[in-house]
Amino acid sequence: MNGLGRIFTMTVGLKFLMAVSGFILVGFLVGHLSGNMLLYAGPDAINQYAEVLKKFPVVLWTTRIFLIIAVFVHIYSGVKLSVLNKRARPHAYAVTKRVKATLPSQTMLLSGAVVLSFTLYHLAHFTFRWTHKEEFAGLGDFDVHAMMVLSFQSSVVSSFYVLSIVLLMMHLNHGLVSFFQTLGVNHSKYNGVVKSLSILLSIILALGFISLPISIYFGFVS
Amino acid sequence: MRVTLKVWRQKSKDDTGRFETYTPQNISSSMSFLEMLDVVNEELITQGKDPIAFDHDCREGICGACSLVINGTAHGPQRGTTVCQLHMRSFRDGEEIYIEPWRAKGFPVIRDLVTDRSAFDRIMQAGGFVSVNAGGAQDANCLPVPKQCADKAMDAAACIGCGACVAACKNASAMLFVSAKVSQLSLLPQGQPERARRVLNMLRQMENESFGGCTNTLECEAVCPKEISVEHIARLNREFASAALVSEEG
Ligand code: HEM
Ligand code: FES
Numbered sequence: 491m492n493g494l495g496r497i498f499t500m501t502v503g504l505k506f507l508m509a510v511s512g513f514i515l516v517g518f519l520v521g522h523l524s525g526n527m528l529l530y531a532g533p534d535a536i537n538q539y540a541e542v543l544k545k546f547p548v549v550l551w552t553t554r555i556f557l558i559i560a561v562f563v564h565i566y567s568g569v570k571l572s573v574l575n576k577r578a579r580p581h582a583y584a585v586t587k588r589v590k591a592t593l594p595s596q597t598m599l600l601s602g603a604v605v606l607s608f609t610l611y612h613l614a615h616f617t618f619r620w621t622h623k624e625e626f627a628g629l630g631d632f633d634v635h636a637m638m639v640l641s642f643q644s645s646v647v648s649s650f651y652v653l654s655i656v657l658l659m660m661h662l663n664h665g666l667v668s669f670f671q672t673l674g675v676n677h678s679k680y681n682g683v684v685k686s687l688s689i690l691l692s693i694i695l696a697l698g699f700i701s702l703p704i705s706i707y708f709g710f711v712s
Numbered sequence: 713m714r715v716t717l718k719v720w721r722q723k724s725k726d727d728t729g730r731f732e733t734y735t736p737q738n739i740s741s742s743m744s745f746l747e748m749l750d751v752v753n754e755e756l757i758t759q760g761k762d763p764i765a766f767d768h769d770c771r772e773g774i775c776g777a778c779s780l781v782i783n784g785t786a787h788g789p790q791r792g793t794t795v796c797q798l799h800m801r802s803f804r805d806g807e808e809i810y811i812e813p814w815r816a817k818g819f820p821v822i823r824d825l826v827t828d829r830s831a832f833d834r835i836m837q838a839g840g841f842v843s844v845n846a847g848g849a850q851d852a853n854c855l856p857v858p859k860q861c862a863d864k865a866m867d868a869a870a871c872i873g874c875g876a877c878v879a880a881c882k883n884a885s886a887m888l889f890v891s892a893k894v895s896q897l898s899l900l901p902q903g904q905p906e907r908a909r910r911v912l913n914m915l916r917q918m919e920n921e922s923f924g925g926c927t928n929t930l931e932c933e934a935v936c937p938k939e940i941s942v943e944h945i946a947r948l949n950r951e952f953a954s955a956a957l958v959s960e961e962g
Contacts, residue, residue, distance in 0.1 A: 493956040500915060501885075501925030502952045571925050575883035578817050578924030584718075584731065585810045587784030589791070589880075590934035596882055598927065668928040674953065676946030 501574065504567040509672040511564035512665050516691075518557055523698045529711060533635035541632045565606070572599045594660040595668070601661040608654035615641065642706035651703045659696035666692055713741050713805045717752065719764055720812045722821050729821065731810075741801040745788065746771060746778065748800055765824040771796040773937065776872030779879070780825055781812040786876035786935040794874065794937040814875050816884035817922040831921035832873050832889065838917035839910035840893040842902050861899045868896040870938040877932035877940075883924030888932040890914050891948035892940050898951055908955035915952060 497503035525543075528536040543550060594601065614620040616637060625640045642648045666688035670676065675684065705711045714735065722729030736752045743751070746768050753763035769777035778795040782788035788798045803809060811825065819827040869892075877888035894911050897903030903910070926945060933942045955961070 493958075496912065496956040500952075500956075501919060502915060502949055503956065505925060505949075506953070571927075574919075575885070575924035575927070578884035578922055579815055579882075580817055581815050583781060583784060583812055583815055584720075585784035585812070588929075588931055589785060591882070591929035591931040595927065595929040664928070671928045671942065671946055672926075672949060674946045674950035676943050678943075 501571060504571050505672050507563050508567040508571070509669045511560040511567070513669055514560040515557070515564065516662065516666065516695075518560075519695050523695055526702060527698065529635065529638060529702060530705075533633075536634050536638075537632050540634045544632070561609075565602075568599065568602060592664065594664040598661060598664060601657045604654055604657045605661055608650075608658075611650070615647075638702065639706050639712055642703040645707065648703040648707045652700050655696050655699045658699075659692050662692035662695065663689060713739050713800065713803075715739060715748075715800075715803060715806070716808045718808065718810045719825070720821075721764070721824050722813075723823065725820055725822055739800060741799070743800045744771070744796060745780075745782070745798045745800065746796050765822075765826045767826050768796055773797040774872060776874035779814050779827065779829075779874055779876070781810075781814065781879055783810050786814070786879040787874075787937055791934070792937060792939045794872075797937075814879035816875075816878045818884065818886065819875060819878060827875075829873075829875050831923070832875060832886070834921060835886065835890060835914055835917045836893065839906065839913040840897070842897065843906060846902050855901050857900060865896050865899040868892040868899070868940065868944055871896075871936075871940055872938060874937060876935045876937060878923060880931045880935040881924065881926075882929060882931065883927060885926050885932075886918050886921070886923040887926040887945050887948065888936060888940060888942065890918050891942075891944035894951055895944040895947050898947070906961075907951070908959035908961040911948065911951040911955050915948075 497506060525539055526536075528539050588596075611621070615622065616634075619626050619637075622637075622641060626637055629636050642651070667685050670684050670688070714737075717734040717736065718731045719734060720729060721732045734752050736748065736755060738751060739748055746766070749764060749766060756763050767777045767779050769775040771778075773794045773796060776794075778787075780786075780788070780795045782795070782798075787793060787795050789802050790798050813819075813821050813825045814827045814829075815821075816827075818831040819829055822828050871889060871892035873889060875886075875889070878884050878886050881887075894914060897910065898907050928942070928945075930942055933940060
């Protein structure tokens with residue numbers, strides 16, 4: 491079998507695909523959060539940002555297709571490995587006491603599944619405007635600010651967003667550190683820095699995203 | 713001291729198995745865990761019952777035969793220690809102790825607490841060796857090895873192949889074992905000629921033996937009695953990447 495075949499069939503190869511695709515998605519989150527922070531610069535800033543994004547359909551669609559491929563690769567490798575991993579222990583222990591494994595590291599499939607469901611809801615909410623048809627009826631094409639303010643006044647919508655972001659943070663908390671280990675980037679020279687920065691990034695991303703519904707819900711932005 | 717044991721008993725590979733409870737008397741806190749099991753077995757034999765089957769050989773932490781999951785942790789509560797080197801003083805008086813075999817598809821239970829670990833032998837046969845006879849010791853300066861590499865190779869070579877990494881991993885993955893064997897040889901000059909083939913063949917064999925893949929939970933290095941680091945798994949990943957993608961040999 492040639493090299494590429496091995497990447498797609500062997501566990502370490504599939505893990506590479508998961509790591510690279512996951513990292514691309516993290517890159518997206520960094521960009522997405524930076525854009526969303528414009529909420530704090532007032533309605534015009536964030537609405538113009540939305541308009542500018544739509545002005546370059548080639549760039550927009552290239553990025554979207556690239557991200558969709560990354561999501562598929564990530565889910566394909568994640569689910570395939572999870573099935574193999576579950577099969578490897580058909581008989582569970584009666585008692586399990588972990589020494590070092592963290593909760594996020596053991597619940598990646600679950601946190602990933604929540605993030606996926608959230609992403610689908612999020613697209614239906616703001617991109618396709620299916621979930622809030624009536625509330626968004628009178629709004630212009632690029633009135634992101636109004637959409638956000640209208641939505642996050644609801645405690646149900648806001649709590650769902652916050653909860654999902656917390657699970658995303660858990661996913662990234664392990665995922666980012668794991669990314670480096672999977673790609674073989676492990677040396678006592680810099681391990682401490684890599685781990686701290688990875689966890690810091692997962693926390694910054696989470697706090698940034700959580701701040702949006704929270705500040706609207708509590709009326710700091712209206 | 714007194715303890716209550718919940719021991720996994722299984723007559724054969726096909727038996728469904730169940731826990732049985734034992735409350736041995738005459739246990740001293742300075743006994744090793746295996747000596748405590750010996751006492752239980754003597755009592756069972758006196759009563760005309762089947763003794764508990766468990767693996768052991770050297771009883772000094774070097775052969776890798778002993779293999780028990782005690783209260784949910786492979787090799788029990790003490791870090792960097794095989795079960796044979798664990799003592800009853802690590803337990804509280806009156807404690808309830810669950811004893812289970814390694815559980816993995818690749819390590820089927822043969823009887824009670826004994827599993828068939830020949831899968832590790834087959835992984836070794838797939839590449840964990842140097843084919844050419846390395847010959848007698850050469851003049852030391854003919855084959856220079858950086859001190860740091862020799863040290864790392866030595867750390868990896870400490871692996872006794874007990875299988876605790878598999879037992880503790882939530883995916884029953886044998887990556888720590890395979891990585892120790894691959895690292896040991898890839899760091900030394902004698903291991904260079906078969907370097908790419910070795911990593912690919914050993915990993916393929918690991919998968920064929922139904923062990924899972926690594927998800928970097930680090931539980932393996934936490935229970936390893938030889939404290940082998942997951943740094944070797946990172947090296948294995950690098951070896952795999954170069955073997956699969958750029959090596960002339962792979
Ligand atoms: C669509 C839903 C998702 C599912 C089902 C999912 C599932 C998984 C699974 C099963 C793993 C492997 C866990 C492990 O190594 O223990 C993983 C790893 C990872 N995920 Fe996700 N994930 C999802 C979404 C995401 C998103 C949105 C991101 C980034 C924003 C992401 C980033 C990562 C990273 C960086 C890793 C680490 C790869 C590695 O171990 O080297 N995932 N994911
Ligand atoms: S019996 Fe040899 S290592 Fe425990």
